[in-house]
Amino acid sequence: PSGLYYNVAGVPATAGTSKGSEPRFHPKMPVQKLNSLWTFDGTLPPKLLMVRYGQPVLMRHYNGLPIDPSANMGFGLHTITTHEHNGHVPAESDGYTNAFFFPGQFYDYRWPIQLAGYDSINTKAEDPRAAFPCSPGETLWTNDLAPGRKTCDNGMIKIRGDWRETMSTHWFHDHMLDFTAQNVYKGNAAMMNYYSALDRANESVNDGVNLRLPSGSALPWGNRDYDVNLMFADKAWDKNGQLWFNPFNTAGFLGDQVLVNWKWKPTLDVRARSYRFRMLNGSVSRYFKMALVREIKGTSGEFQGPVGSGVSYARVPFHLIANDGNIMEHAVPFDGTMDLDADGDKQNHNAILPTLGIAERFDIIVNFSKNGIKPGDKLFFVNLLVHQDGKGPEEPVALADVLSEKYRAIIKQTSKGPKWEDGDPAVGKVLQLNVKAYTGQDLAMDPAAYEPAKPGKAEGLFMIPLKIHRDNAADKALLAQARHRTFTFGRSDGTDEAPWTVKTDGGFGFRMDPRRLNTSTKLASGPTDAGATGFGTLEVWHIKGNDTGWGHPVHVHFEEGIILSRGGKPPPEWEKWARKDVYRVGSEKDGTDNVEIAIQFREFAGTYMEHCHNTQHEDNSMLLRWDVEKPGQVQLMPTPLPSWDGVRYVNSAALPTFRTGDGYGTKAAVTP
Numbered sequence: 033p034s035g036l037y038y039n040v041a042g043v044p045a046t047a048g049t050s051k052g053s054e055p056r057f058h059p060k061m062p063v064q065k066l067n068s069l070w071t072f073d074g075t076l077p078p079k080l081l082m083v084r085y086g087q088p089v090l091m092r093h094y095n096g097l098p099i100d101p102s103a104n105m106g107f108g109l110h111t112i113t114t115h116e117h118n119g120h121v122p123a124e125s126d127g128y129t130n131a132f133f134f135p136g137q138f139y140d141y142r143w144p145i146q147l148a149g150y151d152s153i154n155t156k157a158e159d160p161r162a163a164f165p166c167s168p169g170e171t172l173w174t175n176d177l178a179p180g181r182k183t184c185d186n187g188m189i190k191i192r193g194d195w196r197e198t199m200s201t202h203w204f205h206d207h208m209l210d211f212t213a214q215n216v217y218k219g220n221a222a223m224m225n226y227y228s229a230l231d232r233a234n235e236s237v238n239d240g241v242n243l244r245l246p247s248g249s250a251l252p253w254g255n256r257d258y259d260v261n262l263m264f265a266d267k268a269w270d271k272n273g274q275l276w277f278n279p280f281n282t283a284g285f286l287g288d289q290v291l292v293n294w295k296w297k298p299t300l301d302v303r304a305r306s307y308r309f310r311m312l313n314g315s316v317s318r319y320f321k322m323a324l325v326r327e328i329k330g331t332s333g334e335f336q337g338p339v340g341s342g343v344s345y346a347r348v349p350f351h352l353i354a355n356d357g358n359i360m361e362h363a364v365p366f367d368g369t370m371d372l373d374a375d376g377d378k379q380n381h382n383a384i385l386p387t388l389g390i391a392e393r394f395d396i397i398v399n400f401s402k403n404g405i406k407p408g409d410k411l412f413f414v415n416l417l418v419h420q421d422g423k424g425p426e427e428p429v430a431l432a433d434v435l436s437e438k439y440r441a442i443i444k445q446t447s448k449g450p451k452w453e454d455g456d457p458a459v460g461k462v463l464q465l466n467v468k469a470y471t472g473q474d475l476a477m478d479p480a481a482y483e484p485a486k487p488g489k490a491e492g493l494f495m496i497p498l499k500i501h502r503d504n505a506a507d508k509a510l511l512a513q514a515r516h517r518t519f520t521f522g523r524s525d526g527t528d529e530a531p532w533t534v535k536t537d538g539g540f541g542f543r544m545d546p547r548r549l550n551t552s553t554k555l556a557s558g559p560t561d562a563g564a565t566g567f568g569t570l571e572v573w574h575i576k577g578n579d580t581g582w583g584h585p586v587h588v589h590f591e592e593g594i595i596l597s598r599g600g601k602p603p604p605e606w607e608k609w610a611r612k613d614v615y616r617v618g619s620e621k622d623g624t625d626n627v628e629i630a631i632q633f634r635e636f637a638g639t640y641m642e643h644c645h646n647t648q649h650e651d652n653s654m655l656l657r658w659d660v661e662k663p664g665q666v667q668l669m670p671t672p673l674p675s676w677d678g679v680r681y682v683n684s685a686a687l688p689t690f691r692t693g694d695g696y697g698t699k700a701a702v703t704p
Contacts, residue, residue: 123638147193284422424583568634599624
């Protein structure tokens with residue numbers, strides 16, 4: 033209530049936005065103190081932002097944090113910068129790590145919410161797949177070749193751009209230089225849904241464009257009855273129940289409890305029909321591997337419960353429909369019918385998701401009226417992935433061992449105080465789902481109709497097709513002409529104060545310096561240097577890790593990439609059909625020490641970032657700057673240096689290979 037913007041005259045909708053809010057992780061836990069938890073508008077969980085393609089957003093972010101930087105309960109910094117992960121936005125609104133602002137100030141972020149390719153593909157806004165949903169009679173300003181107000185026509189307003197670039201599940205979070213981990217952990221993170229003609233969140237609209245994903249039908253768009261956002265994140269608290277963090281752990285901080293939407297051990301009532309779950313790993317350093325199971329009274333289930341419990345468990349199959357913010361070309365079944373990663377085992381992903389790295393998102397469809405599920409049943413999301421430290425995950429625990437509690441962490445009293453022993457306390461059940469009766473009509477699509485080809489079954493329908501396919505001859509020719517760059521994330525040439533580095537194109541391993549430009553790619557008008565009109569500038573980026581046992585979920589701002597190979601082999605099914613913005617490299621079983629991606633750049637120029645999204649690594653140097661340059665640009669973009677009194681700009685410096693990369697040709701050519 034004493035915050036700078038709690039009651040500001042002339043600022044609408046800010047007075048008292050957190051009045052009466054008592055943020056708690058559990059009803060029986062204490063209220064979090066003002067300096068323990070910093071969230072958007074002070075609410076917990078933070079609000080969900082819902083946006084539509086074609087309707088730009090101006091996000092005016094007021095910094096109402098304490099002026100005293102030490103008023104933070106020991107972690108977090110009061111200067112902030114907000115990144116919309118992974119919006120196709122101009123650089124000045126991307127949340128560059130060095131473009132931060134101070135208490136008493138605000139920053140206007142301009143998020144166009146436009147389809148990529150809007151100045152080169154479908155420029156007359158004639159394709160109905162490139163459109164945003166609207167209400168009958170609604171009139172909205174639309175940015176097309178003739179900008180002006182357009183009236184809703186058959187539930188949509190068509191816009192310019194490439195419909196294959198449609199995005200869906202995003203989030204936005206703090207990106208403060210050296211303090212991202214602390215500020216995000218402290219609550220400066222919120223989820224964000226993009227809605228489009230393809231993903232309008234009204235399952236009753238059957239117009240040949242709408243994918244009819246589970247959602248509901250009461251509203252023209254944006255129904256969330258059966259479309260649920262789930263942010264998973266590990267946290268820790270002190271003996272008084274206040275959020276706690278160790279800022280001195282540069283390897284990676286782990287909490288000992290898993291919160292879902294900032295709630296500890298929550299439950300969710302669901303109806304006996306299909307649901308879409310948008311799952312985000314919002315942790316600082318922890319990876320997850322989630323399984324979905326149903327509890328059965330008695331011992332007839334595949335997995336037995338704890339001795340004497342009188343219960344067992346069965347797997348609950350589901351389909352993966354989106355990876356990161358992007359709906360995939362095909363819906364991938366996690367039901368034991370496919371060997372999804374070609375390792376000879378169909379059961380290791382039967383009702384079990386792949387590793388979910390920090391900042392990665394998985395959208396899945398679960399049907400609570402199939403596979404023996406009935407009203408009154410209890411289902412559980414179960415985390416199987418063990419962390420001993422922030423280096424990266426160990427191998428997952430067998431689902432049978434977790435459900436039987438053969439694997440179970442317990443607290444033991446030691447001479448130094450209580451300590452977890454015999455396991456990782458974050459492994460186990462993290463969310464309970466209670467199935468209720470449903471008397472309505474489930475109008476959502478059947479994801480099985482969109483499955484990839486598998487033995488005995490032809491390839492199904494497409495959701496959103498990829499622009500490039502690794503085994504297509506014409507696409508391989510384009511990739512062979514593309515510029516190639518290599519980024520190695522590790523500890524090469526690091527120091528105790530700055531242990532993490534990034535090597536670009538085989539050069540020296542540098543720590544983060546916002547003035548240093550590691551890489552730049554040029555925008556092209558007309559045919560690009562890869563020979564494809566409208567594609568943008570196509571490049572191949574090779575992302576590597578060089579530390580045995582360390583995991584690095586690498587995030588590239590601004591543009592999505594298509595994984596061409598993982599460890600020199602074809603990617604697994606959950607990546608084969610996806611566009612991604614986070615690329616895990618590491619020693620985990622379903623990861624490798626390198627990935628190769630096809631990525632292209634168009635529309636906006638300016639300064640962006642690439643970094644490890646283990647934000648403890650990011651804050652200790654594992655971050656680099658890259659620019660998009662306009663055609664013919666020679667001079668480097670200057671670097672902002674903010675202060676209480678304003679921002680000054682200083683000259684930037686660049687690596688020798690920042691424009692050339694490390695070559696063309698055979699390195700980028702991929703064999704099937």
